[in-house]
Amino acid sequence: MSDFLFVSAVSSFDIVRERLLASPCMAAGRQPLVLRWNAPSAAQVFNAVMDSRPPQEWVVWVHQDVVLPEGWDTLFARAIAQAELQLGRLSVVGAYGVVGAGGAAVHAGHVLDRGQVLRGPAPLPCLVDSLDELLVAVRSDSGLRMDPALGWDFYATDLVLQAQAAGLQAAAVDAFCEHWSNTPQHPPLPRPTAQRIARSGAAFEAKWQQKLPLTTTCVAIHQRGDVRALAQAMLAPDAQPLDQDAP
Known part of the structure; x- marks a missing residue:
């Protein structure tokens, strides 16, 4: 059985077909995947899956516009195992995040975002204070849930902060993937x-x-x-x- 259950909210069938479902790691139903259409918040989708008590060790929230390369699941499992050897038991793990805050903030992770390679200077794996929403894995027995009040933003960092408040740990690991968001990188925003x-x-x-x-x-x-x-x-x-x- 896979260590991972993947979960994604779908707002565009074209995007999810062209990106997530076309990912080499996900092709031909190779991974257990829950898709939900037109949800009012990330929390509604994610929390329903967590509440179902899935047998997989990790529930992986992933955006519909993410591409996971061949063998990504195996590499991610190894990255988590290595991180736990160094850092201790983890409850939240992501591909890209931030260590610290304000002037001391340092980015951590390695992803391709809208054609631009992002590689944070923090050495991986590392404990983080924030994670990006593009991909975040939560241990299925952690008791953590997304906050519906946050809609479609800030929910991954909220999970990190919830974990910290409960004495749990969150980390970024080397889990390279591609993110093809259609949100403009520069003004004006819609x-x-x-x-x-x-x-x-x-x-x-x-x-x-x-x-x-x-x-x-x-x-x-x-x-x-x-x-x-x-x-x-x-x-x-x-x-x-x-x-x-x-x-």
Whole structure:
């Protein structure tokens, strides 16, 4: 039996067919995979799987636009085993994340993101304080769940912080994969995307206010309102304030 149960939320059948389902690691149903269409949040999909008490040791949340190379599952299993020899038992593991926060933040991981190779300077494996949502594995008996209030953003870092609060550990390992997000890397962002990020960010900031500053792979948060300010800055210069439509 595989050590991994893969889970993904689908908003575009074309994207999931061209990316995740076409991955060499996933081709022809080689891995157990749960797909859910048009969910209101990542949490609804992920938590239902975790609540079903799957027999696999790890539940791997992966974006529909990720490509996993041939043999990725074997390499990931080895990477986790090696990490646990060095770091101790892990409950959350990802492909890309951040160690520390603010001016001390260091990226960790190795992925291809929209055609650009990202290789964080932190030596792998390493304990992290944030993980990117593109791929995050959670030990199935950890008791951890995603927060539905966070929608489609910040939920991986939230899992890391939940783990830390429970005395558990989260790490980044060398698990190279490709991420082909269609979210623009540079302004302007579509207004619905900016609104979504601002809403999720406000919920995340409120939840973890006592832990600030926090740094994710996309934003450094020093105080409440920083995520909304970034989302506003990513809109067109003449855009209406997000405060009018993103409570």
